[in-house]
Amino acid sequence: PRIWAVLPAAGRGTRFGGEVPKQYLEAAGKTLIAHALDALLSHPRVDGAMVALAADDLRWPGWTSRHGKPLLRCTGGGERADSVLAALRALPGDVDEDALVLVHDAARPNLRAADLNRLIDVASAHADGAILGAPVRDTLKRADADARIVATEPRSALWRAFTPQAFRRGALTSALERARAEGVLVTDEAMAMERTGAHPALVEGREDNLKVTTPADLALAEYLLARLTE
Ligand code: CTP
Ligand code: MG
Numbered sequence: 001p002r003i004w005a006v007l008p009a010a011g012r013g014t015r016f017g018g019e020v021p022k023q024y025l026e027a028a029g030k031t032l033i034a035h036a037l038d039a040l041l042s043h044p045r046v047d048g049a050m051v052a053l054a055a056d057d058l059r060w061p062g063w064t065s066r067h068g069k070p071l072l073r074c075t076g077g078g079e080r081a082d083s084v085l086a087a088l089r090a091l092p093g094d095v096d097e098d099a100l101v102l103v104h105d106a107a108r109p110n111l112r113a114a115d116l117n118r119l120i121d122v123a124s125a126h127a128d129g130a131i132l133g134a135p136v137r138d139t140l141k142r143a144d145a146d147a148r149i150v151a152t153e154p155r156s157a158l159w160r161a162f163t164p165q166a167f168r169r170g171a172l173t174s175a176l177e178r179a180r181a182e183g184v185l186v187t188d189e190a191m192a193m194e195r196t197g198a199h200p201a202l203v204e205g206r207e208d209n210l211k212v213t214t215p216a217d218l219a220l221a222e223y224l225l226a227r228l229t230e
Pocket of ligand 1: 007008009010011012013014015016023052076077078079080081083084105106107108211212213
């Protein structure tokens with residue numbers, strides 16, 4: 001089956017602030033969305049990409065292909081999950097139900113080929129799909145409403161969820177439609193799948209596959225991207 005990338009890029013970057021949505025900010029010579037697209041489309045096993053853009057987006061450069069592969073666009077929605085669902089529905093008809101979709105944040109520019117490769121391998125072999133992530137390293141505190149510590153939480157079974165998140169197109173579309181119908185806001189694709197009883201695999205990836213949320217993250221991304229050959 002084929003493999004397509006899906007990039008939700010319809011966010012406004014309210015936590016980042018400023019005029020320009022963060023996916024269009026530059027680091028190490030190109031925009032964050034260009035870094036994300038290149039990491040995916042330069043991979044030999046990825047066949048194409050669909051980006052979900054805000055309805056009033058005037059900054060999209062109008063790319064229709066990259067690395068010799070189709071690059072399509074559609075209009076996203078009010079929440080990240082709405083944008084992902086819109087992109088899944090807009091995929092070409094020949095991307096069948098069993099095709100693997102790699103959902104990746106447009107604001108996550110430092111995805112490395114080795115991580116993507118291992119994710120594709122695991123997701124291809126696992127019916128419930130797979131996501132990149134990393135074990136939690138900090139000690140975790142539970143707090144009350146006044147920020148007083150109530151408990152220290154065991155962390156050995158806890159992971160941070162990154163993207164890409166890789167699932168079969170049909171299964172993910174149904175899972176997202178179901179979450180929406182039930183009025184549940186899912187913050188990643190795995191959460192939608194988990195609610196259907198699936199147990200996606202966790203693939204340990206590089207911790208520098210960071211999502212740019214604040215200006216400090218952009219400075220870190222710039223530093224990392226300038227050293228992409230390492
Ligand atoms: N996203 C999207 N559609 C939305 C909201 C978010 O496609 N309605 C995308 C963002 O463009 C980003 C990714 O989902 O690539 C991760 O979301 P996040 O980091 O939360 O980005 P924003 O929503 O833009 O930022 P903020 O929450 O600070 O406003
Ligand atoms: Mg957001």
